[in-house]
Amino acid sequence: MLLTVASWPPATLGCRGAWHAASQPSARPQCGGAAETERRARSSPGLGGHGETGENLEKAAFRGGRASERRKSETAMEWGGVKVTGAAAEWLQSQMELGGGTFEPSPIQEEAMSRIYDGESCCIHAPTGTGKTLCYLLPLLQRFTEEAARAPARGLRFLILVPTAVLQVQTVALARALLGPGKAENVTLMRRDADNTSEPSNIVVATPRHIRDLLDEPMTQPLWLRALGQLDWVVVDEADQLVDKWHRVQRKKASREGRVLPAVALLKEIELQTTKAGRRDEWQLVGATATLNRRTFRNVKYSAGIDLALIRAPGSTIPEAEAQETGGQYGDGTTGWPDKLRHRVRVPIPFRFPKVMSVAAKTIYELEAKRVLVVLATTGRGGRAPSSVYGRSLVLSQLRFRLEDLDDASEQGRLDDGRFFQVISISEAIEAAAKLWSSEGSRQRVRDERHCQVIVAAAQEIRGMHLDFIDAVVLIGDPNNISDYMHAAGRTCRYQPGSAEPLEGTVVSIVEDSVANKMMKWSNLSGFKLVEVPMKRNVKTGEPAERLLTKRQKQAAAEIGEALKDLDDDFPESYEYDEPELYEYDEPEFREAEHEPALSPPSVWS
Ligand SMILES: Nc1ncnc2c1ncn2[C@@H]1O[C@H](COP(=O)(O)OP(=O)(O)OP(=O)(O)O)[C@@H](O)[C@H]1O
Numbered sequence: 001m002l003l004t005v006a007s008w009p010p011a012t013l014g015c016r017g018a019w020h021a022a023s024q025p026s027a028r029p030q031c032g033g034a035a036e037t038e039r040r041a042r043s044s045p046g047l048g049g050h051g052e053t054g055e056n057l058e059k060a061a062f063r064g065g066r067a068s069e070r071r072k073s074e075t076a077m078e079w080g081g082v083k084v085t086g087a088a089a090e091w092l093q094s095q096m097e098l099g100g101g102t103f104e105p106s107p108i109q110e111e112a113m114s115r116i117y118d119g120e121s122c123c124i125h126a127p128t129g130t131g132k133t134l135c136y137l138l139p140l141l142q143r144f145t146e147e148a149a150r151a152p153a154r155g156l157r158f159l160i161l162v163p164t165a166v167l168q169v170q171t172v173a174l175a176r177a178l179l180g181p182g183k184a185e186n187v188t189l190m191r192r193d194a195d196n197t198s199e200p201s202n203i204v205v206a207t208p209r210h211i212r213d214l215l216d217e218p219m220t221q222p223l224w225l226r227a228l229g230q231l232d233w234v235v236v237d238e239a240d241q242l243v244d245k246w247h248r249v250q251r252k253k254a255s256r257e258g259r260v261l262p263a264v265a266l267l268k269e270i271e272l273q274t275t276k277a278g279r280r281d282e283w284q285l286v287g288a289t290a291t292l293n294r295r296t297f298r299n300v301k302y303s304a305g306i307d308l309a310l311i312r313a314p315g316s317t318i319p320e321a322e323a324q325e326t327g328g329q330y331g332d333g334t335t336g337w338p339d340k341l342r343h344r345v346r347v348p349i350p351f352r353f354p355k356v357m358s359v360a361a362k363t364i365y366e367l368e369a370k371r372v373l374v375v376l377a378t379t380g381r382g383g384r385a386p387s388s389v390y391g392r393s394l395v396l397s398q399l400r401f402r403l404e405d406l407d408d409a410s411e412q413g414r415l416d417d418g419r420f421f422q423v424i425s426i427s428e429a430i431e432a433a434a435k436l437w438s439s440e441g442s443r444q445r446v447r448d449e450r451h452c453q454v455i456v457a458a459a460q461e462i463r464g465m466h467l468d469f470i471d472a473v474v475l476i477g478d479p480n481n482i483s484d485y486m487h488a489a490g491r492t493c494r495y496q497p498g499s500a501e502p503l504e505g506t507v508v509s510i511v512e513d514s515v516a517n518k519m520m521k522w523s524n525l526s527g528f529k530l531v532e533v534p535m536k537r538n539v540k541t542g543e544p545a546e547r548l549l550t551k552r553q554k555q556a557a558a559e560i561g562e563a564l565k566d567l568d569d570d571f572p573e574s575y576e577y578d579e580p581e582l583y584e585y586d587e588p589e590f591r592e593a594e595h596e597p598a599l600s601p602p603s604v605w606s
Contacts, residue, residue: 077092080135081114082138082142083142087179088142088180091438094440094443095497100498106126106131106135106313107126107314108125108311108313109131109135109138111311116140117143121286121308122286122308122310122311123287123292123310123311124136124311125292125312125336128338132237133237133464136237137174137175143233144232145179145183147232155202156202156204156228158232159204160203161235161242162237164460167237168190170434171237172188175187177442187202188201192210196214200223208242208261211224211262211266212262212266226273228273232284233286234286236267236287239287240483242263243263243299243300243303268305271305290487291482292310337526337528338502339502340504341507342504343489343509343530344507344509345520346509346510346534347511347513348510357399363508363539366538367474369471369472370452371470371471372452372453373472374454374473375475375476377478377479392458421452425455426461429453433467445497455467463487464487469496470505471492472507474508475508475509476510477510478512479519482522506540516532
């Protein structure tokens with residue numbers, strides 16, 4: 001679907017029903033309808049929170065540029081079945097420019113956006129990096145803009161719950177970009193060090209724990225209970241993490257102690273407060289996740305007491321499961337794993353800190369990628385990797401000097417022409433990225449060719465996070481469960497600025513032996529192909545990585561090669577059996593076998 005740009009008279013703003021009602025019947029009563037909006041308008045003359053009046057905010061809009069605001073309000077287009085106006089349309093146009101004229105909705109956006117716009121409560125389930133954030137923000141912010149144009153809104157209307165501070169920053173940045181400069185103040189990033197005793201703004205992005213804490217605090221409790229009762233839209237992003245985080249033992253313990261997750265408690269509270277305010281059926285709930293099971297879906301649904309639809313992006317067929325039409329991630333021969341994601345595993349023996357760091361550095365070097373994300377997994381009994389603040393800075397410095405050493409030792413070093421390895425922490429990367437989420441900023445979302453950037457993050461920090469052009473993920477330590485693995489791996493192989501589909505990517509897990517076994521099982525069960533790559537091989541192709549061999553190793557390899565050549569003359573078939581021995585002699589601690597477990601059972605594991 002090509003984007004169409006048309007004139008959209010401001011007078012028609014807010015006539016959501018007129019445009020949509022005929023084609024899209026709503027599944028549940030529309031929330032925040034005209035009567036409700038009028039009631040709000042009567043009860044409050046102001047628009048926007050933080051004590052800011054509508055007049056003030058209008059002035060703020062003019063501070064943002066009167067002429068440009070008027071131009072934006074005239075821009076409109078249809079995208080993914082939703083009529084998009086103003087700054088959001090402007091933002092879409094900037095994405096279109098990046099994509100050389102096209103910016104098509106992803107499958108989940110095509111499927112879900114118009115239904116969300118129509119007021120349907122739902123849970124959206126789609127692979128990582130396929131635009132779930134835009135999928136809920138665009139229609140809901142469009143609704144908010146239209147209704148605010150009809151009658152000024154006051155207080156909290158739209159609450160977005162996310163699990164991490166990083167995701168808060170990112171979601172706020174996108175929401176502000178879609179609303180435009182004049183209305184950016186309507187979106188608040190909830191911080192613990194800010195004053196939370198004044199009325200919240202119209203749109204709040206927060207972690208559930210923070211809101212729960214405000215509800216437990218006598219000073220802020222009355223204000224926030226009232227605010228929850230007035231909500232029109234609630235989003236639970238990374239729903240599985242927020243409502244279904246605990247494993248079996250933790251669930252049992254929590255149930256004995258009568259504890260629930262903060263998001264579950266908060267959804268129950270919203271149900272209670274909206275019921276008290278006589279608005280039981282007037283709010284809309286949207287959940288979003290890349291890893292959804294029945295329990296997660298039930299938890300969202302029953303916590304909020306809302307009937308939810310499940311909207312899922314179609315999975316891709318996996319060859320092994322096709323024959324039996326069962327299996328795969330969805331049990332029907334299909335999988336939601338990104339098609340172009342290569343899964344690799346490396347097993348350093350012993351799995352100890354300095355050894356793991358040298359394997360990690362070599363792996364990053366071999367990847368020949370421009371931007372690599374290093375994820376430090378922290379959970380699980382074995383395969384524990386350091387992730388404390390001390391641990392992370394240690395990892396940063398270890399990678400820095402090891403990568404430089406590798407480059408110095410290599411005959412075809414990568415660090416010429418003034419380029420260098422830039423090893424940074426995730427917070428630095430996110431800060432730089434947030435600046436690029438505006439319409440103007442998005443034009444600068446291009447590949448940085450100057451450095452080879454390595455970003456280091458802990459596993460808990462990368463949930464839902466998007467950084468442009470991550471070519472590969474190096475996962476160190478035990479990913480604990482398959483969804484943790486999927487979320488870490490899913491930081492690469494995502495939609496990128498200007499791309500019409502997710503780009504290809506590689507994930508290399510550096511794990512101990514028992515974890516590699518576990519991952520092999522996951523791969524067989526859910527339909528992705530995990531390949532074990534020994535050292536001295538290119539992690540992408542599995543080919544020998546010549547430039548990493550020392551002179552002595554090269555000489556020895558050449559001698560063996562010569563010997564094999566002679567052998568080959570007599571027994572041509574012997575090549576394929578002898579070749580691995582080239583590398584076996586000097587790296588006995590790495591297993592040499594390479595497996596394609598989805599096709600044949602891996603002998604090394606038995
Ligand atoms: N239709 C589209 N075409 C191209 N790029 C898109 C499209 N929709 C969103 N994007 C871009 O895709 C990237 C990833 O989006 P987003 O972070 O929302 O993915 P996600 O599905 O929420 O991933 P995760 O499950 O990891 O949270 C962002 O840079 C976003 O701007």
